Amino acid sequence: MASRILIVEDNELNLKLFCDLLRAHHFDVEPVRDGRGMIARAHSFMPDLIIMDIQLPHISGLELIGQIRKTKELCHIPIMAVTAYAAPEDEQKIRQAGATGYIAKPISVVRFLEAVKTLI
Structure with missing residues (x-):
């Protein structure tokens, strides 16, 4: 069974890139364009990675x-932050919030896939 990845990204081009790339590597992906419905989607999809x-x-x-970190059913799921915030203090703030991994945009496809495989 393929690993399940929930992708929360509002930029259509980035969302398409992430989905196409992960599907090409046999992951089951669920795109979410708006964070307001993300928790409900995570509950129904139960991803292996966000x-x-x-x-x-x-x-x-x-x-x-x-x-997510305060939700009993979801708190164990690894979260990989993918963001344009690329300063060292940004990464520290993101990890302190509960992110398991961090990648700065623009992404390197190879590094992105390696990070995904490491977290699953």
């Missing part, structure tokens, strides 16, 4: 990571 953009409209990825 890929989280940090800069989202309506609710930040940091807030979502905090909610």
